[in-house]
Amino acid sequence: MIMMEYDHDAIIIGGGPAGATVARLLAREGKDVLVVDKRKEIGVPVRCGEAIGVTDVQKEGIGLPRWVYSTEVRGAKLIAPNGKSITWVNESTKGWILERKVFDKWLCELAVEKGATVKTYTRAIGLTKDDKGRISGVKLSHGGRDPFDVSAPLIISAEGMESMMARAMGFKTVHSLYDVDTCYEYEMKPYDHDNLIELYFGNSIAPRGYVWIFPKNEKKANVGIGIGANLTTSEKQSGIKGADPKRYLDSYIAGNPRLKDASTLLDFGGVISVGAPIDGFTKDNCMVVGTAAKQVDPIHGGGISLAIECGYFAANAALKAFEKKDFSKSMLYENYEKPWRSKVGKGLTSRLLLRKVMEKLSDDDLDHIFNTLKDDDLPKVMDGDFAPVVAKLLAKRPQLMGVLSALMPGGR
Amino acid sequence: MITIKHDGCIFCVGCSSVCPVNAIEAVGTRMEHFPERCIDCGLCVKACPANVIRLYKGVKSAKDLPPDADRTGNAQR
Numbered sequence: 021m022i023m024m025e026y027d028h029d030a031i032i033i034g035g036g037p038a039g040a041t042v043a044r045l046l047a048r049e050g051k052d053v054l055v056v057d058k059r060k061e062i063g064v065p066v067r068c069g070e071a072i073g074v075t076d077v078q079k080e081g082i083g084l085p086r087w088v089y090s091t092e093v094r095g096a097k098l099i100a101p102n103g104k105s106i107t108w109v110n111e112s113t114k115g116w117i118l119e120r121k122v123f124d125k126w127l128c129e130l131a132v133e134k135g136a137t138v139k140t141y142t143r144a145i146g147l148t149k150d151d152k153g154r155i156s157g158v159k160l161s162h163g164g165r166d167p168f169d170v171s172a173p174l175i176i177s178a179e180g181m182e183s184m185m186a187r188a189m190g191f192k193t194v195h196s197l198y199d200v201d202t203c204y205e206y207e208m209k210p211y212d213h214d215n216l217i218e219l220y221f222g223n224s225i226a227p228r229g230y231v232w233i234f235p236k237n238e239k240k241a242n243v244g245i246g247i248g249a250n251l252t253t254s255e256k257q258s259g260i261k262g263a264d265p266k267r268y269l270d271s272y273i274a275g276n277p278r279l280k281d282a283s284t285l286l287d288f289g290g291v292i293s294v295g296a297p298i299d300g301f302t303k304d305n306c307m308v309v310g311t312a313a314k315q316v317d318p319i320h321g322g323g324i325s326l327a328i329e330c331g332y333f334a335a336n337a338a339l340k341a342f343e344k345k346d347f348s349k350s351m352l353y354e355n356y357e358k359p360w361r362s363k364v365g366k367g368l369t370s371r372l373l374l375r376k377v378m379e380k381l382s383d384d385d386l387d388h389i390f391n392t393l394k395d396d397d398l399p400k401v402m403d404g405d406f407a408p409v410v411a412k413l414l415a416k417r418p419q420l421m422g423v424l425s426a427l428m429p430g431g432r
Numbered sequence: 433m434i435t436i437k438h439d440g441c442i443f444c445v446g447c448s449s450v451c452p453v454n455a456i457e458a459v460g461t462r463m464e465h466f467p468e469r470c471i472d473c474g475l476c477v478k479a480c481p482a483n484v485i486r487l488y489k490g491v492k493s494a495k496d497l498p499p500d501a502d503r504t505g506n507a508q509r
Contacts (some may be wrong), residue, residue, distance in 0.1 A: 067444050204482070211449050258474070265481045289444050290446055291444060
Protein backbone atom coordinates (compact mmCIF):
# COMPACT_ATOMS: atom_id res chain seq x y z
CA MET A 21 0.00 0.00 0.00
CA ILE A 22 1.35 3.42 -0.88
CA MET A 23 0.87 5.89 1.97
CA MET A 24 -0.39 9.27 0.95
CA GLU A 25 2.03 12.15 1.54
CA TYR A 26 0.63 14.46 4.18
CA ASP A 27 1.58 18.04 5.07
CA HIS A 28 1.36 17.34 8.80
CA ASP A 29 0.89 14.43 11.19
CA ALA A 30 -2.12 16.08 12.83
CA ILE A 31 -4.19 19.23 12.39
CA ILE A 32 -5.90 20.61 15.48
CA ILE A 33 -8.73 23.08 15.00
CA GLY A 34 -8.88 25.44 17.97
CA GLY A 35 -6.10 26.72 20.25
CA GLY A 36 -7.91 26.59 23.61
CA PRO A 37 -6.84 24.42 26.54
CA ALA A 38 -7.86 21.13 24.87
CA GLY A 39 -6.23 21.84 21.51
CA ALA A 40 -3.05 23.26 23.00
CA THR A 41 -2.68 20.27 25.33
CA VAL A 42 -3.05 17.70 22.57
CA ALA A 43 -0.64 19.72 20.45
CA ARG A 44 1.96 19.88 23.22
CA LEU A 45 1.80 16.17 23.95
CA LEU A 46 2.03 15.15 20.30
CA ALA A 47 4.79 17.62 19.48
CA ARG A 48 6.74 16.40 22.50
CA GLU A 49 6.86 12.98 20.86
CA GLY A 50 8.19 14.48 17.65
CA LYS A 51 4.94 14.69 15.72
CA ASP A 52 4.40 17.48 13.21
CA VAL A 53 1.33 19.28 14.57
CA LEU A 54 -0.50 22.28 13.16
CA VAL A 55 -2.91 24.19 15.43
CA VAL A 56 -5.21 26.68 13.72
CA ASP A 57 -7.30 29.19 15.63
CA LYS A 58 -9.73 31.50 13.90
CA ARG A 59 -9.36 34.18 16.53
CA LYS A 60 -6.94 37.05 15.97
CA GLU A 61 -5.45 36.47 19.39
CA ILE A 62 -5.33 33.23 21.36
CA GLY A 63 -7.55 33.43 24.43
CA VAL A 64 -9.51 36.50 23.31
CA PRO A 65 -12.38 37.10 23.84
CA VAL A 66 -12.63 35.56 27.29
CA ARG A 67 -15.90 33.73 27.65
CA CYS A 68 -15.73 32.22 31.10
CA GLY A 69 -15.44 32.64 34.86
CA GLU A 70 -11.80 31.55 34.71
CA ALA A 71 -11.66 29.24 37.77
CA ILE A 72 -9.47 26.13 37.93
CA GLY A 73 -9.01 23.82 40.91
CA VAL A 74 -5.75 22.80 42.50
CA THR A 75 -6.38 19.09 42.03
CA ASP A 76 -7.07 19.66 38.36
CA VAL A 77 -3.70 21.24 37.85
CA GLN A 78 -1.71 18.86 40.03
CA LYS A 79 -3.20 15.94 38.15
CA GLU A 80 -1.82 17.35 34.94
CA GLY A 81 1.60 17.92 36.40
CA ILE A 82 1.96 21.42 35.02
CA GLY A 83 2.96 24.22 37.34
CA LEU A 84 1.17 27.52 36.81
CA PRO A 85 3.57 30.46 36.43
CA ARG A 86 2.53 33.49 38.48
CA TRP A 87 1.60 35.55 35.45
CA VAL A 88 -1.15 33.26 34.13
CA TYR A 89 -3.44 33.60 37.13
CA SER A 90 -5.01 36.56 38.83
CA THR A 91 -5.33 35.27 42.36
CA GLU A 92 -5.36 32.17 44.51
CA VAL A 93 -8.64 30.78 45.81
CA ARG A 94 -9.08 29.10 49.20
CA GLY A 95 -12.44 27.47 48.62
CA ALA A 96 -16.08 28.16 47.98
CA LYS A 97 -19.02 29.65 49.82
CA LEU A 98 -22.53 28.64 48.81
CA ILE A 99 -25.33 30.98 49.79
CA ALA A 100 -29.02 29.96 50.05
CA PRO A 101 -31.95 32.19 49.11
CA ASN A 102 -32.45 32.96 52.84
CA GLY A 103 -28.83 34.07 53.17
CA LYS A 104 -27.58 31.03 55.07
CA SER A 105 -24.26 29.84 53.73
CA ILE A 106 -22.03 26.81 53.70
CA THR A 107 -18.30 27.39 53.43
CA TRP A 108 -16.20 24.70 51.88
CA VAL A 109 -12.51 25.15 52.49
CA ASN A 110 -9.95 22.36 52.62
CA GLU A 111 -6.85 21.20 50.79
CA SER A 112 -8.88 20.02 47.79
CA THR A 113 -10.77 23.29 47.32
CA LYS A 114 -7.71 25.43 46.69
CA GLY A 115 -7.41 26.79 43.23
CA TRP A 116 -6.82 29.79 41.08
CA ILE A 117 -8.75 32.36 39.13
CA LEU A 118 -6.91 32.46 35.84
CA GLU A 119 -6.29 35.28 33.44
CA ARG A 120 -7.71 33.26 30.58
CA LYS A 121 -6.24 35.26 27.76
CA VAL A 122 -2.78 34.86 29.29
CA PHE A 123 -3.33 31.25 30.35
CA ASP A 124 -4.53 30.08 26.93
CA LYS A 125 -1.67 31.78 25.20
CA TRP A 126 0.79 30.24 27.67
CA LEU A 127 -0.57 26.74 26.95
CA CYS A 128 -0.10 27.39 23.23
CA GLU A 129 3.43 28.63 23.86
CA LEU A 130 4.24 25.39 25.69
CA ALA A 131 3.09 23.51 22.60
CA VAL A 132 5.17 25.75 20.35
CA GLU A 133 8.22 25.18 22.55
CA LYS A 134 7.78 21.43 22.00
CA GLY A 135 7.72 21.98 18.25
CA ALA A 136 4.06 22.48 17.35
CA THR A 137 3.05 25.17 14.84
CA VAL A 138 0.25 27.54 15.86
CA LYS A 139 -1.51 29.83 13.36
CA THR A 140 -3.92 32.52 14.54
CA TYR A 141 -6.68 34.24 12.53
CA THR A 142 -6.81 31.06 10.47
CA ARG A 143 -10.27 29.64 10.05
CA ALA A 144 -11.13 26.12 8.99
CA ILE A 145 -13.81 26.55 6.36
CA GLY A 146 -14.21 22.97 5.22
CA LEU A 147 -12.83 19.45 5.18
CA THR A 148 -11.02 17.78 2.31
CA LYS A 149 -11.25 14.10 1.43
CA ASP A 150 -8.90 11.71 -0.31
CA ASP A 151 -9.83 9.60 -3.35
CA LYS A 152 -11.28 6.92 -1.05
CA GLY A 153 -13.62 9.47 0.53
CA ARG A 154 -11.78 9.58 3.84
CA ILE A 155 -11.29 12.90 5.59
CA SER A 156 -7.70 13.81 4.89
CA GLY A 157 -7.32 17.51 5.51
CA VAL A 158 -8.77 20.92 6.16
CA LYS A 159 -9.49 23.90 3.95
CA LEU A 160 -8.17 27.02 5.68
CA SER A 161 -8.38 30.75 5.20
CA HIS A 162 -6.08 33.25 6.84
CA GLY A 163 -7.96 36.43 7.70
CA GLY A 164 -10.55 35.80 4.99
CA ARG A 165 -7.94 35.51 2.22
CA ASP A 166 -7.95 32.85 -0.52
CA PRO A 167 -8.52 29.37 0.92
CA PHE A 168 -5.79 26.74 0.83
CA ASP A 169 -5.69 23.05 1.71
CA VAL A 170 -3.53 21.31 4.30
CA SER A 171 -3.57 17.58 4.84
CA ALA A 172 -3.01 15.20 7.75
CA PRO A 173 -4.09 11.66 8.59
CA LEU A 174 -5.63 12.89 11.84
CA ILE A 175 -7.89 15.93 12.26
CA ILE A 176 -8.85 16.96 15.79
CA SER A 177 -11.69 19.36 16.53
CA ALA A 178 -11.03 21.39 19.67
CA GLU A 179 -13.39 24.13 18.62
CA GLY A 180 -15.29 24.77 21.83
CA MET A 181 -18.99 25.64 21.82
CA GLU A 182 -19.25 26.46 18.14
CA SER A 183 -17.77 23.24 16.71
CA MET A 184 -18.56 23.88 13.05
CA MET A 185 -15.93 21.50 11.68
CA ALA A 186 -16.98 18.82 14.18
CA ARG A 187 -20.45 19.14 12.68
CA ALA A 188 -18.97 18.82 9.20
CA MET A 189 -17.20 15.63 10.35
CA GLY A 190 -20.62 14.26 11.28
CA PHE A 191 -20.54 14.71 15.05
CA LYS A 192 -23.80 15.78 16.67
CA THR A 193 -22.54 18.82 18.52
CA VAL A 194 -25.54 21.15 18.23
CA HIS A 195 -26.64 22.16 21.74
CA SER A 196 -30.22 21.99 22.93
CA LEU A 197 -31.56 24.96 24.87
CA TYR A 198 -32.37 22.72 27.85
CA ASP A 199 -28.73 21.69 28.13
CA VAL A 200 -27.16 25.12 28.01
CA ASP A 201 -27.01 28.01 30.44
CA THR A 202 -26.90 31.51 29.11
CA CYS A 203 -24.45 33.67 31.03
CA TYR A 204 -23.46 37.28 31.47
CA GLU A 205 -20.52 38.51 33.48
CA TYR A 206 -18.72 41.67 34.52
CA GLU A 207 -15.26 42.16 35.86
CA MET A 208 -15.86 44.59 38.72
CA LYS A 209 -13.85 46.71 41.13
CA PRO A 210 -13.70 47.34 44.04
CA TYR A 211 -14.98 44.20 45.76
CA ASP A 212 -13.65 43.14 49.14
CA HIS A 213 -13.38 39.37 49.04
CA ASP A 214 -11.91 36.60 51.15
CA ASN A 215 -10.39 34.72 48.24
CA LEU A 216 -13.48 32.53 48.22
CA ILE A 217 -15.64 31.67 45.23
CA GLU A 218 -19.16 32.81 46.19
CA LEU A 219 -22.20 31.14 44.66
CA TYR A 220 -25.68 32.58 45.26
CA PHE A 221 -28.66 30.30 44.71
CA GLY A 222 -32.35 31.08 44.39
CA ASN A 223 -35.02 31.02 41.73
CA SER A 224 -35.58 34.75 42.01
CA ILE A 225 -31.84 35.51 41.82
CA ALA A 226 -30.93 33.09 39.04
CA PRO A 227 -33.57 30.61 37.87
CA ARG A 228 -31.97 27.20 37.23
CA GLY A 229 -28.53 28.52 37.92
CA TYR A 230 -26.67 30.85 40.21
CA VAL A 231 -24.85 34.11 40.55
CA TRP A 232 -21.11 33.67 41.02
CA ILE A 233 -18.50 36.02 42.36
CA PHE A 234 -14.98 34.89 41.59
CA PRO A 235 -12.26 36.83 43.42
CA LYS A 236 -9.48 38.44 41.40
CA ASN A 237 -6.39 40.37 42.38
CA GLU A 238 -6.40 44.02 43.51
CA LYS A 239 -9.97 43.90 44.87
CA LYS A 240 -11.41 42.86 41.55
CA ALA A 241 -13.99 40.13 40.97
CA ASN A 242 -15.73 38.38 38.12
CA VAL A 243 -19.43 38.79 38.89
CA GLY A 244 -21.56 36.64 36.66
CA ILE A 245 -24.78 34.77 36.24
CA GLY A 246 -25.80 31.63 34.44
CA ILE A 247 -29.45 30.72 33.96
CA GLY A 248 -31.26 28.03 32.00
CA ALA A 249 -31.45 29.05 28.35
CA ASN A 250 -34.77 27.24 27.96
CA LEU A 251 -36.43 29.56 30.47
CA THR A 252 -39.10 31.92 29.24
CA THR A 253 -38.82 34.56 31.86
CA SER A 254 -38.66 37.73 29.83
CA GLU A 255 -39.63 39.23 26.54
CA LYS A 256 -36.66 39.19 24.18
CA GLN A 257 -36.24 40.57 20.70
CA SER A 258 -39.15 39.99 18.28
CA GLY A 259 -41.47 39.27 21.20
CA ILE A 260 -39.88 35.87 21.76
CA LYS A 261 -39.92 34.67 25.37
CA GLY A 262 -36.46 33.86 26.59
CA ALA A 263 -33.92 33.98 29.37
CA ASP A 264 -32.24 37.34 29.83
CA PRO A 265 -29.20 36.84 32.09
CA LYS A 266 -27.99 40.44 31.94
CA ARG A 267 -31.29 41.68 33.36
CA TYR A 268 -31.07 39.25 36.29
CA LEU A 269 -27.43 40.07 36.90
CA ASP A 270 -28.05 43.82 36.88
CA SER A 271 -30.88 43.44 39.35
CA TYR A 272 -28.74 41.23 41.62
CA ILE A 273 -25.92 43.78 41.60
CA ALA A 274 -28.31 46.65 42.31
CA GLY A 275 -29.49 44.76 45.40
CA ASN A 276 -26.01 43.91 46.73
CA PRO A 277 -24.66 46.80 48.82
CA ARG A 278 -21.08 45.57 48.36
CA LEU A 279 -21.37 45.76 44.57
CA LYS A 280 -23.96 48.32 43.63
CA ASP A 281 -21.48 51.20 43.39
CA ALA A 282 -18.61 49.19 41.90
CA SER A 283 -17.27 49.91 38.42
CA THR A 284 -17.27 47.44 35.58
CA LEU A 285 -13.98 46.83 33.79
CA LEU A 286 -15.17 44.25 31.28
CA ASP A 287 -18.43 42.88 29.92
CA PHE A 288 -18.39 39.30 28.80
CA GLY A 289 -20.61 36.29 28.62
CA GLY A 290 -21.56 33.26 26.70
CA VAL A 291 -23.52 30.11 26.50
CA ILE A 292 -22.18 27.16 28.48
CA SER A 293 -22.99 23.51 28.12
CA VAL A 294 -24.45 21.82 31.19
CA GLY A 295 -25.61 18.63 29.50
CA ALA A 296 -24.07 15.27 28.71
CA PRO A 297 -21.04 14.72 26.46
CA ILE A 298 -21.83 13.91 22.82
CA ASP A 299 -22.46 10.28 21.88
CA GLY A 300 -19.24 9.55 20.06
CA PHE A 301 -15.90 11.39 20.14
CA THR A 302 -14.24 9.50 17.31
CA LYS A 303 -14.69 8.78 13.61
CA ASP A 304 -12.22 7.53 11.02
CA ASN A 305 -9.33 10.05 10.96
CA CYS A 306 -11.17 12.42 13.34
CA MET A 307 -11.54 13.14 17.04
CA VAL A 308 -13.45 15.77 19.02
CA VAL A 309 -11.97 16.99 22.30
CA GLY A 310 -12.94 19.31 25.17
CA THR A 311 -15.98 21.54 25.10
CA ALA A 312 -16.60 20.72 21.43
CA ALA A 313 -17.42 17.19 22.66
CA LYS A 314 -19.51 18.78 25.45
CA GLN A 315 -17.03 17.59 28.05
CA VAL A 316 -18.16 20.15 30.58
CA ASP A 317 -19.11 19.85 34.24
CA PRO A 318 -22.93 19.99 34.31
CA ILE A 319 -23.00 21.60 37.76
CA HIS A 320 -20.76 24.59 37.26
CA GLY A 321 -20.21 24.56 33.52
CA GLY A 322 -16.45 24.45 33.97
CA GLY A 323 -14.53 23.01 31.05
CA ILE A 324 -10.90 24.09 31.39
CA SER A 325 -9.60 21.23 33.51
CA LEU A 326 -11.73 18.66 31.68
CA ALA A 327 -10.34 19.95 28.40
CA ILE A 328 -6.77 19.56 29.62
CA GLU A 329 -7.49 16.11 31.03
CA CYS A 330 -9.19 15.05 27.82
CA GLY A 331 -6.14 16.26 25.93
CA TYR A 332 -4.09 13.56 27.64
CA PHE A 333 -6.49 10.79 26.63
CA ALA A 334 -6.74 12.06 23.06
CA ALA A 335 -2.98 12.51 22.66
CA ASN A 336 -2.37 9.03 24.00
CA ALA A 337 -4.82 7.60 21.45
CA ALA A 338 -3.23 9.62 18.66
CA LEU A 339 0.25 8.35 19.53
CA LYS A 340 -1.00 4.75 19.49
CA ALA A 341 -2.63 5.44 16.12
CA PHE A 342 0.62 6.82 14.71
CA GLU A 343 2.49 3.81 16.03
CA LYS A 344 0.10 1.37 14.34
CA LYS A 345 -0.53 3.68 11.34
CA ASP A 346 -4.21 3.05 11.97
CA PHE A 347 -6.50 6.08 12.29
CA SER A 348 -9.75 4.15 12.20
CA LYS A 349 -12.66 5.02 14.44
CA SER A 350 -12.28 1.81 16.45
CA MET A 351 -8.56 2.41 17.06
CA LEU A 352 -9.20 5.96 18.29
CA TYR A 353 -12.24 4.86 20.31
CA GLU A 354 -10.35 2.13 22.18
CA ASN A 355 -7.60 4.46 23.34
CA TYR A 356 -9.43 7.76 23.79
CA GLU A 357 -13.18 7.56 24.23
CA LYS A 358 -13.40 4.23 26.04
CA PRO A 359 -10.87 5.01 28.81
CA TRP A 360 -12.20 8.58 29.06
CA ARG A 361 -15.75 7.37 29.65
CA SER A 362 -14.73 4.94 32.36
CA LYS A 363 -12.37 7.32 34.15
CA VAL A 364 -13.96 10.76 33.63
CA GLY A 365 -17.37 10.32 32.02
CA LYS A 366 -18.86 8.37 34.92
CA GLY A 367 -18.33 11.23 37.36
CA LEU A 368 -19.93 13.68 34.93
CA THR A 369 -22.99 11.44 34.62
CA SER A 370 -23.64 11.56 38.36
CA ARG A 371 -23.14 15.31 38.39
CA LEU A 372 -25.62 15.71 35.53
CA LEU A 373 -28.12 13.82 37.67
CA LEU A 374 -27.43 16.23 40.53
CA ARG A 375 -27.99 19.22 38.24
CA LYS A 376 -31.32 17.84 37.05
CA VAL A 377 -32.41 17.33 40.66
CA MET A 378 -31.21 20.76 41.76
CA GLU A 379 -33.16 22.55 39.05
CA LYS A 380 -36.42 21.10 40.43
CA LEU A 381 -35.89 22.55 43.90
CA SER A 382 -37.90 25.54 45.11
CA ASP A 383 -36.28 28.34 47.12
CA ASP A 384 -37.91 26.85 50.21
CA ASP A 385 -36.35 23.46 49.48
CA LEU A 386 -32.97 25.11 48.95
CA ASP A 387 -33.27 26.91 52.29
CA HIS A 388 -34.10 23.62 54.00
CA ILE A 389 -31.12 21.92 52.40
CA PHE A 390 -28.74 24.68 53.46
CA ASN A 391 -30.18 24.63 56.99
CA THR A 392 -29.63 20.88 57.25
CA LEU A 393 -26.28 20.40 55.57
CA LYS A 394 -23.03 20.78 57.45
CA ASP A 395 -19.86 22.08 55.85
CA ASP A 396 -18.39 18.57 55.67
CA ASP A 397 -21.39 17.16 53.73
CA LEU A 398 -20.55 19.11 50.63
CA PRO A 399 -17.42 17.22 49.55
CA LYS A 400 -19.45 13.97 49.59
CA VAL A 401 -22.13 15.42 47.34
CA MET A 402 -19.61 16.81 44.89
CA ASP A 403 -17.94 13.39 44.71
CA GLY A 404 -21.26 11.75 43.81
CA ASP A 405 -21.79 10.11 47.21
CA PHE A 406 -25.39 11.30 47.58
CA ALA A 407 -26.98 8.67 49.84
CA PRO A 408 -25.95 9.86 53.33
CA VAL A 409 -26.83 13.46 52.55
CA VAL A 410 -30.16 12.60 50.93
CA ALA A 411 -31.08 10.46 53.94
CA LYS A 412 -30.38 13.40 56.25
CA LEU A 413 -32.51 15.75 54.15
CA LEU A 414 -35.44 13.36 53.87
CA ALA A 415 -35.50 12.74 57.63
CA LYS A 416 -36.67 16.32 58.15
CA ARG A 417 -38.58 16.87 54.93
CA PRO A 418 -39.97 13.63 53.51
CA GLN A 419 -41.88 15.53 50.81
CA LEU A 420 -38.54 16.00 49.02
CA MET A 421 -38.57 12.28 48.28
CA GLY A 422 -40.09 12.76 44.84
CA VAL A 423 -37.26 15.03 43.75
CA LEU A 424 -34.33 13.51 45.59
CA SER A 425 -35.11 9.83 44.98
CA ALA A 426 -33.23 10.08 41.69
CA LEU A 427 -30.03 10.47 43.69
CA MET A 428 -30.55 7.28 45.72
CA PRO A 429 -28.92 4.01 44.69
CA GLY A 430 -31.31 2.29 42.31
CA GLY A 431 -33.08 5.61 41.63
CA ARG A 432 -33.88 6.81 38.15
CA MET B 433 -33.89 35.31 8.88
CA ILE B 434 -32.36 37.11 11.83
CA THR B 435 -30.39 40.26 12.38
CA ILE B 436 -27.53 40.58 14.85
CA LYS B 437 -26.91 43.99 16.32
CA HIS B 438 -23.14 44.14 16.52
CA ASP B 439 -23.17 47.05 18.89
CA GLY B 440 -23.92 44.93 21.94
CA CYS B 441 -22.80 41.52 20.66
CA ILE B 442 -20.20 40.05 23.03
CA PHE B 443 -18.99 37.53 20.43
CA CYS B 444 -19.69 34.52 22.63
CA VAL B 445 -20.80 32.22 19.75
CA GLY B 446 -23.74 31.06 21.87
CA CYS B 447 -26.09 31.62 18.94
CA SER B 448 -24.09 29.38 16.63
CA SER B 449 -23.74 26.68 19.28
CA VAL B 450 -27.52 26.21 19.39
CA CYS B 451 -28.24 26.82 15.69
CA PRO B 452 -29.40 23.49 14.25
CA VAL B 453 -28.64 24.46 10.64
CA ASN B 454 -25.24 26.20 10.88
CA ALA B 455 -26.76 29.51 9.83
CA ILE B 456 -24.62 31.61 12.18
CA GLU B 457 -20.87 31.45 12.26
CA ALA B 458 -18.06 33.49 13.77
CA VAL B 459 -16.16 34.98 10.84
CA GLY B 460 -13.22 37.25 11.47
CA THR B 461 -14.19 39.25 14.49
CA ARG B 462 -17.95 39.08 14.27
CA MET B 463 -20.90 36.75 13.96
CA GLU B 464 -22.19 36.28 10.42
CA HIS B 465 -25.65 35.09 9.50
CA PHE B 466 -26.42 33.02 6.41
CA PRO B 467 -30.09 33.75 5.71
CA GLU B 468 -30.38 31.09 3.01
CA ARG B 469 -29.86 28.38 5.67
CA CYS B 470 -32.05 29.95 8.37
CA ILE B 471 -35.24 28.11 9.34
CA ASP B 472 -36.67 30.91 11.52
CA CYS B 473 -36.64 28.74 14.66
CA GLY B 474 -35.66 31.55 17.03
CA LEU B 475 -33.40 29.38 19.21
CA CYS B 476 -30.53 31.85 18.83
CA VAL B 477 -32.77 34.67 20.04
CA LYS B 478 -33.52 32.70 23.20
CA ALA B 479 -29.90 31.69 23.80
CA CYS B 480 -28.32 35.11 23.20
CA PRO B 481 -27.11 36.43 26.58
CA ALA B 482 -26.74 39.95 25.24
CA ASN B 483 -30.21 40.06 23.68
CA VAL B 484 -29.05 41.46 20.34
CA ILE B 485 -30.67 39.03 17.90
CA ARG B 486 -33.99 39.78 16.24
CA LEU B 487 -36.01 37.31 14.20
CA TYR B 488 -37.81 38.32 10.99
CA LYS B 489 -40.01 35.35 10.21
CA GLY B 490 -40.43 34.56 6.56
CA VAL B 491 -37.85 37.10 5.37
CA LYS B 492 -35.35 35.26 3.19
CA SER B 493 -32.84 37.92 2.29
CA ALA B 494 -31.42 41.14 3.71
CA LYS B 495 -32.96 43.22 0.91
CA ASP B 496 -36.46 42.25 2.10
CA LEU B 497 -35.93 43.43 5.69
CA PRO B 498 -38.16 46.28 6.87
CA PRO B 499 -36.50 49.71 6.75
CA ASP B 500 -36.08 49.93 10.53
CA ALA B 501 -34.24 46.57 10.76
CA ASP B 502 -30.68 46.55 12.02
CA ARG B 503 -28.44 45.79 9.07
CA THR B 504 -25.03 45.61 10.67
CA GLY B 505 -25.08 41.87 11.18
CA ASN B 506 -26.19 40.31 7.93
CA ALA B 507 -23.99 38.36 5.63
CA GLN B 508 -23.02 40.62 2.75
CA ARG B 509 -25.16 39.03 0.07
